[in-house]
Amino acid sequence: MNLLQRAAFIGLLVFSISVTAEETSTISLPDLGSPNRASFSQQQEDVLSLAFLEAVYQQADLITDPELNDYVRDVGAKLLRHVHSNRKFQFYIIKDDSINAFAGPGGIIAIHSGLILAANREDELAAVMAHEIEHVQQEHLSRMFENNKKGLLPTIAGLVAALLIGSQNPQAGIAMVMGGIGYNAQQQLAFSRDHEWEADRFGIDVLHSAGYDPNAMADFFDTLATRYRNDSKAPEMLMSHPVTSKRISDSRARARTLTHKPKAKTDDFSLAQIRLKQLLGQTQLLNDPKQICYQQQIAYSLDKHTAEAPQCRQLPEHRFSRLIALQNQTAIDEQHWQALIDLYPNNLAIRLRYADKLMDTNQAQKAIEQLMPLTQQIAERWTLWEPIARAWNILGDTANEAYAMSNAYASIGALKLAKIQIDKADKHTNKQTQTQLKKDIDILKSWLLIQEQSREDL
DSSP, X not given: OOHHHHHHHHHHHHHHOOOOSOOOSOOOOOOOOXXXXXXXXXXXXXXXXXXXXXXXXXXXXXXXXXXXXXXXXXXXXXXXXXSOOOSOOEEEEEOOSSOOEEEETTTEEEEEHHHHHXXXXXXXXXXXXXXXXXXXXXXXXXXXXXXXXXXXXGGGGGGTTHHHHHHHOHHHHHHHHHHHOOSOHHHHHHHHHHHHHHHHHXXXXXXXXXXXXXXHHHHHHHHHHHHTTTOSSOOHHHHHSOOOHHHHHHHHHHHHTSOOOOOOOOSHHHHHHHHHHHHTTOOOOOOOHHHHHHHHHHHHHHOTTTSOOOOOOOXXXXXXXXXXXXXXXXXXXXXXXXXHHHHSTTOHHHHHHHHHHHHHTTOHHHHHHHHGGGTTTOSOTHHHHHHHHHHHHHHTOHHHHHHHHHHHHHHTTOHHHHHHHHHHHHHHOOTTTOHHHHHHHHHHHHHHHHHHHHHHHO
């Protein structure tokens, strides 16, 4: 069984099997015991995580907008401050109007654009993210694998394609499971319900610790259940994360034990929704003049060749607003860019937008200097290495461009493409004048060999 087959199996079991019928019996929240790693080690989980990420990049339509990705990462960071974990969680947005989210090995969390737009407030988005984080933290992948491996491993060969089908299209995933596996299906369903309850319980605690409303989880699922109660096609969130009255009441009971002080309201969530709708080309009517101005600025940034420059100047007091105002200026105002970077030194979107402006004005070397220090700080490293490669291309440095692209591919698990690029970098390196690059190339080559072997061994 190869790595992607195993990853497919794990991803499918934990996140696609579902129950949609209303429960009538009383079921106590189970004590699932302490998490364990009986099935695979931390190193093996890291290898699985990289393979899963490669599949995400290959098969999902990822939204690459730096501001939106920064926003989701910021919400994730608020939650993770209250989670004891050595994992490097990564957060992604998938362009999909279905209401869904899923988690993969090693802390890969993906949220569909439809879910962000369906949420009424940031607390609800954070609730779903906390739930997915706890799927990872409670070792549901390893535990489900251990519980089912004896009965399911013989049929794994037919489930390679289910890696993302199971998480994004639960009905198709279920059909594949039921069509190819006849081993104790009811037990699998029950175990999946147990995982959902456990992720709720610990997710609510994380949500509360991060300063969010602990009622938000029940609120979001209750809203979905009510909205789609008479709909023949329920949203995928309700398929992959079955909602019942018992589950909602348990969540509310848990939330009642926690004291919540409402935090000061910000524009983060509303502006993120405005930005997302604009990127998706969805019509929206706004009443707030500042939000309308922000909407117009986004439209102009997306299509400067045909759109008229907006005349409005009154924007919401927000980093999104300051960033898009600088982005839409014809000339590059380096003083104001640097002031914004100094104000938000860890904001990746600002650095990426600034790097784009620098490359547009033939300052590719400065763009590289802006981005390189962040390559060891950001988990989603493709976001950095790909524009660094573009900058080296502008400078005509083939060796450094290929090295950067090899890092980009390696960061998303595309090992074969990474190997092609590292060989190209090695071929074009001047061994006399680029000694440090040569050392870096050799280190990356060794890492790629280890990763390839680890995939074969797993």
